[in-house]
Amino acid sequence: DIVMTQSPDSLAVSLGERATINCKSSQSVLYSSNNKNYLAWYQQKPGQPPKLLIYWASTRESGVPDRFSGSGSGTDFTLTISSLQAEDVAVYYCQQYYSTLLFTFGPGTKVDIK
Amino acid sequence: QITLKESGPTLVKPTQTLTLTCTFSGFSLSTSGVGVGWIRQPPGKALEWLALIYWDDDKRYSPSLKSRLTITKDTSKNQVVLTMTNMDPVDTATYYCAHSPPAIFGVVMGGTGYFDYWGQGTLVTVSS
Numbered sequence: 001d002i003v004m005t006q007s008p009d010s011l012a013v014s015l016g017e018r019a020t021i022n023c024k025s026s027q028s029v030l031y032s033s034n035n036k037n038y039l040a041w042y043q044q045k046p047g048q049p050p051k052l053l054i055y056w057a058s059t060r061e062s063g064v065p066d067r068f069s070g071s072g073s074g075t076d077f078t079l080t081i082s083s084l085q086a087e088d089v090a091v092y093y094c095q096q097y098y099s100t101l102l103f104t105f106g107p108g109t110k111v112d113i114k
Numbered sequence: 115q116i117t118l119k120e121s122g123p124t125l126v127k128p129t130q131t132l133t134l135t136c137t138f139s140g141f142s143l144s145t146s147g148v149g150v151g152w153i154r155q156p157p158g159k160a161l162e163w164l165a166l167i168y169w170d171d172d173k174r175y176s177p178s179l180k181s182r183l184t185i186t187k188d189t190s191k192n193q194v195v196l197t198m199t200n201m202d203p204v205d206t207a208t209y210y211c212a213h214s215p216p217a218i219f220g221v222v223m224g225g226t227g228y229f230d231y232w233g234q235g236t237l238v239t240v241s242s
Binding site for chain 1 (some may be wrong): 151153160161162163166174176177210212219220226227228229230232233234235
């Protein structure tokens with residue numbers, strides 16, 4: 001099984017400042033035949049379902065503000081919010097879909113305003 | 115516009131079987147590469163993927179729950195059904211269904227495994 005870990009568990013960032021969330025997979029999620037990283041990021045606000053932000057590790061979903069960006073390859077990935085807005089307060093999850101036997105989510109990172 | 119909605123009981127007793135239905139619109143589960151998955155979230159905890167069914171009836175299950183889960187689709191009704199047997203209080207969670215989009219791999223349209231549209235979820239409580 002591919003295990004996903006995230007760091008930190010939570011972080012508080014001032015409005016307008018950068019927020020960085022890390023995600024690590026226990027094995028590579030880079031598929032060599034197509035050079036794609038099978039990694040997605042989601043945002044979940046209280047009482048709401050998750051919302052897809054990023055897929056293929058760095059492709060922003062349509063309608064997602066460009067302050068959200070994804071980077072990384074292989075086993076180490078980062079979600080960056082370049083300028084935190086009040087509406088970005090949420091829990092953020094990474095998910096690998098490389099292993100079709102088990103699509104695993106990370107434990108989540110809670111983002112708050114400092 | 116893609117929408118999904120979960121339906122089913124809000125309360126089940128331990129050992130009972132849970133049956134959840136996902137009714138969707140805006141896409142067809144007969145389209146190459148498309149999938150519908152189920153994900154759950156215990157109160158205050160993280161997301162847990164349960165199962166996914168693809169357009170070609172390929173089915174994937176969480177290994178830890180595989181013996182208890184069955185996922186089926188009714189393309190004509192635009193529905194996906196998940197059954198989970200032998201329910202336990204630890205299965206108390208919000209259950210979501212979600213659309214998994216296709217992707218082009220070379221010249222072939224295939225399934226992915228990430229989820230771009232989600233239902234609002236349904237809270238299922240397991241208690242006697």
